[in-house]
Amino acid sequence: MTVFLKFFPFSHTSIIGNSRHYSSKHNKELLNILKIMPKEPKHIAEAQKQRRKIKEKLSRYVPGKVTLQVLGTGAKGAPRALYLFSDQTRYLFNCGEGTQRLAHEHKMKLAKLEHIFITQSAWRNMGGLPGTALTIQDVGVPEITLHGPPGLGEIFVATKRFVVIRDLKINMADCSEQNVFEDNVLRVEYVHLMKSDVISDPQPEDTYGFKDSEVEATVQQEDASTSTRSEKNRRRRRSSSRSTSSDKAIEDDTDYYAHERKRFSKSKRRRSRSLSIESGSRTVPEIVSPTSQATLRLNKEMGVSVAYICRLQPRPGALNLEQCVKMGVPPGPLLGRLKAGEDVVLASGVKVCSREVCEPDDPGPVFIVLECPTVAYLDSLVNNAAMKKHQSSATHDDEVACLVVHFTPKEVCDDARYRQWMDKFSPSTRHIMLNESNSCMGSEAVHRIQYKLNLLSDSIFPLLKDKGTNVAEEISDNPSNKKQKCEEKNGNANAHTSLQNDLNFENLTVQSRPATPDSLFISPKTICTYQLRPRKGLDRTAEIKINPKEYINETMAVENFPTALTDLKDKLIDEKKKLHNSEYPKILFLGTGSCIPNKTRNTSGILFSTNDRQHIVLDCGEGTYGQIVRFFGPSESDRVLANIEAIYVSHLHADHHIGLTGLLQGRRKAIRNQRLRDKGPLYLFAPKQIMAWLSFYDKCFEDITEEFVLIPNGDLVYNNPVYPADMMKPILSELNLSDLKTCFVRHCPNAFGVSLVDKHGIKLTYSGDTMPADSLIELGANSDVLIHEATMEDELAQEAVVKMHSTTSQAIEVGRKMAAKHVILTHFSQRYAKLPRYNDNFSENVGIAFDNMQVNMNDLVLVPHLRPALKLMFAEHYEDIENKAMKRNMRLEREKSALSDKNLKRKQSVT
Known part of the structure; x- marks a missing residue:
């Protein structure tokens, strides 16, 4: 390992002295390593080739099975996502933040995803697009088509610095109302819903039509600056707080993943930095013509919502072989x-x-997917001629919509005009609501692991408070018997429902349809399905449910675990007797995985609470907002969200900040729900380059910069502070802190570590992502707790160097050098989904972080005692990673032996 480490003789002073934080010498040495360690995935090209062959073969047939499936219910903190799948291909309607995590858990085959339909260009619908695009790129999808409002493609232009799309072609469909989309599975008409003021003052057709120029954009940040708030929205002391950095526009051309790349030729490197988007029939391999600022603002002001009238392609009736024989x-x-x-x-x-x-021909059922964002769109909706064709007034029975899926907000659905419009559909039409009126957050896996961890300590691992998932009362010992009893635990519901294999699907459409407008709505849970072909209607038998009894029995059945649990309980009782009560500060881990979320570890996020009403978020990966809702519950989470006073972003990799927009919007709603009129914007401590992304999003899509005041991390570097002390003092007071400092760390450009000291002198240091850094050791000297990334196991030290991360032993050694009282390891590679590999360096002050783990200063003494029980609890997983390590070592030995033999033969041939 020392061979690799000597290539990186960085110190915090040399990093600070360079505006890019990397000297050319260091870049050259890093590229030399990358040259001999190519990291480009080689499987993608082959996967794409196979995918095209399969697609060509199947595209000649109309599939015999087509099903709609609810992936994200739109509940508070949950994504909005509807999945349409056939034997051949997949379609996604809306892709809210957290969609890829649920798709991974529920084994949705993203490798077959080809089309994504977005109703409106808002974060609630498209926050999951960047992460989903990266995932489908990695599994070999060659291209994908986006359907939606004007300017939708700008999301990939805006995120291109930290969401690197190289092997996926993104097509933009022409979604003008004169056009239709059609393939061998379905036919889709586009309906534009407009705000009333837009309808009364129509724009020229080319203003809100879908034009090539709308996806030929580069990121423009002419108005971006680190001072982001208007005077009327600055409240309390924050009205005088602003960045001392230059008010010049912030532009960011940094390649944040350069340290992970294989060396390209100049032409390949140039192509990799551009986004390939195809609009209509013309390919745009490099985006060079910027969309005008006027067009960007107009798209945002118009706020077009696209509804989709979908019809399955007609299919000839199946041949009845029994009748043929007769x-x-x-x-x-x-x-x-x-x-x-x-x-x-x-x-x-x-x-x-x-x-x-032959069976009768199937002309193809009609279903509609729509969003009426506000009551201002109601005129456009209720008077739309295309919609009327599929209501009760339809000229033919085949034209009547069998299903309408509403992404419309609850407050609009409650409007009398919207209800009247729904009443105009046939009584046979079903209506599925995907909005915050639902309560199911979609994950069973997070409850499974939390119930298990709760056995160890109900204070460190409290049970989650989202109550929207069914709780199974009993499950048969026979896995093939699907007869189950379940009790719905969502608020006031107390009805018992018996779910059987042979239930009539249509009988499950609504819970005892009362003769009220509410009977129009179906409140689904994740994996609720509607089978369109063959026509069977709604099926709720597969909806997710949690089974605490099963999880606990499963864990207690592990060999030697009950004994280990008893020993642990005794130790915890003894330790607690020595401690005094100290509820705050408190640390809640919201995400402890790296790169992409999986079903048990979300991407980076920590909630640091100095008291009951002052919270600071440290990093904000995708789904951080949802994690807060899941932990505290829908009601209590509003109080927590409204009292988030600051967010710290360590660096600009997507897994550390892509959840920022959703969290800011969630906080804004919580403040409104709590009626806290005196609440102003929060403080955003982040690399100043983040404004390139945030201001562009604000300009193109939704107002967001009014929610925060940026204080650049670079202005708070511990040995060279720029931010004025007299301005920092009141900010620290608002955050209930006595100190907050940063340092540059050894990761990507503009990467920082941070230390915070509360008013009682408790010091917390957080590494962000980094290799071992002397600057962090100096910054965090004598910390009460160090939270340090430990992405790799020790035997993968070389890979850690290439990706500029730390191994577990390196992280522990950093804690030893800074004399930290306690060390908590986090940011584990997703290969360690449940538990990292232990080593001899795991001393008595070292603990392992899990999602939804909450500790105060007293609990830090207890956390290391959990390790033996954890190893038994996840014995199967631990054995698996040990076996993989053994096979890896054997492979390396074989390669080393083969290389030695080759060198020996070469020497013999020379002599």
């Missing part, structure tokens, strides 16, 4: 002719008509 039709070509709709004459002279031996 009528004497022999095997052979006659069957094919009958299936094709042709009448035939048998050798006996008997005429057999096609209609006698």
Whole structure:
């Protein structure tokens, strides 16, 4: 390992002295390592090739099975996402933040995803697009088509510095109302819903039509600056707080993943830095023509919401072989002719008509997906002629919509005009609501692991308070028997429902449809399905449910675990007797995984609470807002969100800040719900380059910069502070802190570590992502607790160097050098989904972080005692990672031996 570490003789002073924080010498040495350690995924090209072959083969047929499935219910903190899948391909309607995590848990085959339909360009609908694009790129999807409002493609332009799309072609569909989308599965009409003021003052057609120029954009930040608030929105002392950095526009051309890349030729490198988007029939390999500022603002002001009227392609009726046998039709070509709709004459002279031996043709059911964002869109919706064609006034039964999926907010659904519009559909039309009226957050896995961890300590691992998931009362020992009893635990519901395999699907559509407008709504849970072909309607038997009894029994059945649990409980009782009560400060881990979320570890996020009403978020990966809602519950989370006074972002990799927009919007709603009129914007401590992204989002999509005041991390570096002390003092007072300082660390450009000291002198240091850094050791000297990333196990030290992360031993050693009283390891590679590999360096002051783990200063003494019980609890997982490590070592030994033999033969041939 020392061979690799000597390539990185960084110190905090040399990093600070360079405006890019990397000297050319260091870059050259890093590239030399990358040259011999290529990291480019080689499987993508082959996967894309296979995918194209399969697609070409299947595209000639109309599939016999097509199903809609609720992935994200739109509940508070949960994504909004509806999945349509056939035998051949997949379609996604809306892609809210957290969609890829639920897709991973519920085994949705993103490798077949080809089209994403977005109703409106708002974070609630498209916050999961960047992460989902990276995931489908990695599994070999060659291209994907986005459907939606004007300017939707700008989301990938805006995020291109930290969401690197190289092997995925993104097409932008022409979604003008004159156009339709059609393939072998379905036909989609686009309906534009407009605000009333836009309708009364119509723009020229090319203003809100879908034009090529709208996806030929580069990020423009002419108005971006570190001082982001208007005077009227600055409240309390924050009205005088502003960044001391220059008010010049912030532009960011930094490649934040340069340290992980293979060396490209100049032409390849140039292509990798551009986004390939295709609009209509013309490919735009490099985006060079900026969309005008006027067009960007107009798209945002217009706020077009696109509704989708979808119809499955007609399918000939299936051949009834039993009927064919009865009528004497022999095997052979006659069957094919009958299936094709042709009448035939048998050798006996008997005429057999096609209609006698075939099921009726399926013309294809109609379903509608829409969002009416506010009551201002109601005129456009209720008067829309295209929608009326599929209501009760339809000219033909086949035109009546069988299903309407509403992404419309609850407050709009409650409007009398919206209800009246819904009443105009046929009584046979079903309505599924995907908004905050639902309560299911979609994950069973997070409850499974929390119930298990709760056995160890109900204070460190409290049970989650989102109550929107069904709780199973009993489950048969026979896995093949799907008869279950479940009790709905969502608020006031107390009805018991018996779910059986042979239930009539349509009988499950609504809970005892009362004769009120509420009976129009179906409140689904994740994995609620609606089968469109063959026509079977709604099926709720697969909706997720949690089974605490099963999780606990499963854990207690692990060999030696009950004994280890008893020993642990005794130790914890003894330790607690020595401690005094100290509830705050408190640390809640919201995300402890790296890179992408999986079902048990979300991406980076920590809630640091100095008291009951002052909270600071440290890093904000995708789904951080949802994690807060899941931990505290829908009601209590509003109080917590409203009292978040600051957010710290360590660096600009997506897994550390892509959840910022959702969290800011969630906080704004919570303040409104709590009626806290005196609440002003929060403080955002982050690299100043973050404004390139935030101001662009504000300009193109939704107002966001009014929610925060930026204080650049670079202005707070511990040995060279720039931010004025007289301005920092009142900020610290508001945050209930006595000190807050940063340092540069050894990761990507503009990466920081931070230390915070509360008013009682408790010091917390957080590394962000970094290799071992002397600057962090100096900054965190004598910390009460160090939270340090430990992405890799020790045997992967070389990989850690390439990706500029730390191993577990390196993180522990940093804690030893800074004399930290307690060390908590986090940011584990997702290969360690449940538990990292232990080593001899795990001393008595070292603990392991889990999602939804909450500790105060007293609990830090207890956390290391959990390790033996954890190792038994996750014995199967731990054995798996040990076996992988053994196989890896054996492979390396074979390679080393082969290389040695090769060198020996070369020497012998020379002599």
